[in-house]
Amino acid sequence: MTLAVLMLATPAQAAPRPAPRDAQVWAAAQAARAAQLDLIKAAVNIDSGTGDVEGGRKVAGLLVPRLQALGMTVETIPAEAPGLADNVVATLQGAGKGRILLIGHLDTVFEPGTAARRPFRIDGDKAYGPGVSDEKGGVVQAIYALQILHDLKFRDFGTITFLMESSEERGSPGTRRLIDRLVRAHDVELNLEPGDAPDAITVWRKGSATYQIAVKGRAAHAGVAPQDGRNAAVELIHQLAAIEQFPRSGPGLTANLTILKAGSRDNIIPEDAMGRVNVRVRDKADFDRVEAALQAAAATTVVPDATVAVTRESAYPPLPDNPQTQALAARAQAIYARLGRTLATGGNGGASESALAAEAGTPALDGLGPVGGGFHAEREFLDLATVTPRLYLLTRMMMSLGADPPAR
Template identity: 30%
Template sequence: MSTEFPATALPFDAEEILARLMRWAACESPTFDAAAVNRMMDLASRDFALLGARIDRIPGRMGLGDCVRARFAHPMGDDAPGICVMAHLDTVHPVGTLAKLPIRREGNRCYGPGIFDMKGGTVTSLEAMRQILAAGIRTKLPVTFLLTSDEEIGSPSTRDLIEAEAARSRYVLVPEPARPDGGVVTGRYAIARFNLRTTGRPSHAGSRLSEGRSAIREMAKQILAIEEMTTEDCTFSVGVIHGGQWVNCVTTTCEAEALSMAKRQEDLDAGVAKMLALRSTSNDVQFEVTRGVTRPVWEPDANGMALFERARRIANSIGFDINPQSSGGGSDGNFTGAMGVTTLDGLGVQGGMAHTLEEHVLIDSLVPRAKLMAGLLSTLD
């Protein structure tokens, strides 16, 4: 037993953690289905309320789901800067994915939609708090969990809430998935999203094809040009496209979404300028680019690295090691870290294949990651 981190010796049980995680993963919660996300928020709210947390339900906006803030009572009071565990409960998997990706256990793996990104880390964090409370350990700082509803689309409706809660906090802990080697995240790359739209001229594709100007054709040209702008400093990709309704009609409009990522803010800014400078390849077809949600670069700093070193000591006391990494992919840690709030990300479980029909967690990582979070929650001051 570690005398420095006694919470890591609490009786964590992988089967109990897994049982709750499987229930959470079975509650499908894709970002764009507000009712489904709210069902997940109901489930999480009940679990946190059973631990004695004060639950604040924050209504969603922009047609997206609600958020939940769970505060645990502390002698320092609600206004004292404390620890915010920042997690999202939306996933990329549409309702019905369970038919293709059922909750199932195979050896050391458990599969399910959103089980890795990031319900696994949220459940292990909940379990860490449950064990701390059951043992009568008093955290040195107040603890708040903020559960958001739209991280998978860049947090357009919750960024203000995230930043407001972070501004009231001394530390932000983000239980996004661990890195492949089990490491944690001390910085994240910048990410910008773009909405693309082409507008052509309709015609009958069978009898009057030459009179039309296809919006799909123009979008196809633009997609190739956009993705060919990728360099080692800044990447570009198009992941969504919608156009056309009838195959016998030359399409009037086509819409798409693009993503750009860079390790440095100046490289992303240059990439944004390139995107916004794109023009139509033909005078007969219009092409518009509008900037969407942007996640700023979060660069490692001294306070963040000091928090990492504490986490590493806790991990070592449990029996494993962690490395610090800057990472792509983006999370709400981009916002809090860029604000200068001491942030540590990637504290969730190990697993793989996020956002696919093979998404899974490694069961033997549940207890060590829960212990790591318990060590942080119980000793940060």
């Protein structure tokens, strides 16, 4: 009898229950939903493709007053390269020790007029529109996470800095020095790129670079004297055979032709041709391997007198799956478990600023925005079922890291 009572009173074999969710933060996240979706809609319905300076200014104009209303100090910082919209840095001082950097981007890959042609819409459990998840949904999520901290009078952090940059889709050419300065001045970087389906954060990413193959030939009349021409397009086709040795898809190195240009008129042998090859890698050494193959091909031409030049434009290094990132992911998973939800971890070929943070030695966690998919295409969507849980996650992550930042 006594033994039975002791066994019932000591559930040592039962699985431990996760700590209860933060009721105040959860209630605030739920209450924010309608306004959050309205702001995402307003941001998505403004075109802001990379290089659309006026569009970038309009989106920033929509969001900056909300940050200022939270008591944040907001700076508008000119882009570091011509033809790009300004960057925005908003800073909030607390009373604790953790220095947290949030990074999101306002630019999209879409051309002017896209928002008017297919504006924000909700269909079932998904929202659609240009940049809805990549990454205006994440940027707006950060604003509402900051709003919740403000409303709850939470100040147990040293500094929260929010960078809204304008050129991530081109590898951040307008923000590289600014990012480098900011990541070195903070204890941790949280990135607002979308989560992956069904509900994952990002612990690794491929690095990215683009190789341009430029061919110079000789123009000639295509009917009267084609023999006098040197067809740059034909030579470019020969050069592009060099990338066939590399995979087009898969978990490692990939190389894909993305832009091809040649010729100007039907009756002229093309004098110039150009191809751009986008390369993604897990191992930085693979960048050099691709370049060596392209340079070797450039040394031999099939069109007499044609010349070939290969140049490389690096965007981001790989984001490695490292112990610092895994520790942050474990913290995020524990927070999410309090909602009764499972947070997976994974990676993909989409590069981001978190790689720059990790390379500088700053712990980084990516994919903290709402879950999305169909990126860089008309089918891009945001999973509405993840909007409120992901807002809770980001808010609680900032609270946790503000009080207990990771060691660098």
